[in-house]
Amino acid sequence: MHDKTRIRTTINGEPQDLLCEPRQSLLECLRDIVGLTGTKEGCNDGNCGACTVIMDDRIVASCLVLGVEAEGATITTIEGIARGSQLHPIQRAFLENAALQCGVCTPGFIVAAKALLDQEPHPSEERIRLYLANNLCRCTGYDKIVRAVQQVAAIEEAPQ
């Protein structure tokens, strides 16, 4: 039997200890150990962005991060975006703009869009498209997603 490693993280504002194998990705740790299944596995090789989470203020593909690399890290997943039953403005904008169909890419898009708007509250359309270029959607054709993010970006005050 191989030993597991204990990892201390903060996930969605709560301290969280994980007991994981070094070979387990952060994505597997979140889904299979912590039970946060909102983060999706798409390609599992960094191309599709469905597994995007915020790790220490940067978005990462959680399939390309080992759980053990997250020692001491602060992580935000899709489950940490809404405030209780209050949806985040980005989530509301996705609903209002019908910016999702099958929904598999949606958690990654919303997490990435939140990271963008936290850093830059009023990005241009071009900036939004470039920042989200590592998130793939096979349903919407992207326009509705970009429009949803633009709608939030047009709000005067930065979303919290």
Added chain:
Amino acid sequence: MKWFNYAAPQSLDQAVALMAANPGARPLAGGTDLLVQMRSGRKETDYVVDVKRVPELNEIAYDPARGLTLGAAVPCYRIYGNASVARAYRSLAEVAALIGGTQIQGRASIGGNLCNAAPSADSVPLLIALGGRCRIVGTAGTREVAVEDFCTAPGRTVLESGELLVSINLPPPAPVSGARYLRFIPRNEMDIAVAGAGVQVVMDNGRFLSARIALAAVAPTPLFVREAGDSLAGRAVSVASLAEAAELARRAARPITDMRGTAEYRRHLCGVLTRRALEAAIEIAREAR
């Protein structure tokens, strides 16, 4: 992925000792290549040494007299977010923003791009053009290798078992100089180069003092085309001098035909990209004057 042991040493000495004690150990920086290759079975190891907590591999330091020290594990976003890099090595900031998307740039490092030794690596032709040197540390000590001599074959480098790439050092830019990497991809963003050209020019009154040119994705390794750059030394900027350098780069390319393009097309691209990259670098040098 197969089972492996993992360690995240806090010092270079510890990292080197771990690499030496575990033959076949793989250093892990951003992991955007390594983890994909381990998952697919293309690379195997039973020991992963995470080098991101080693200060020397995480440093990004600029000194006008000594140039840039770029730790091998510094992720792309820290490179293009660094004010000194943006000022003194604009082309490096641009290439760091060119590799992958936002998520990849949050992890991937230029040192990793170099160690992965893909012929198509976007940062490597530019590092060669900028005269970069690799600082390598092993139990036997420290050695330096020019970036153009670092990759030896697809996926292979001069690193001996147990050695680590610690940093890439770029000399300070000459007062009137410019550099640029251009690649051709069929999409607008996020693709693997069909071909690429990295150039640096040092100018004086409309003449080239020197130039360095390197190519991507047209040989088993990133390709330094010394003769193409040297052909410009002492000459005036002209259609003819640029065309000659571009032709020398085109002739030096040794491309293959694959799903991304034919050998003929790639060779053609080498000429076009070299000329365009030179024109862009000359323009940047003019602005710098």
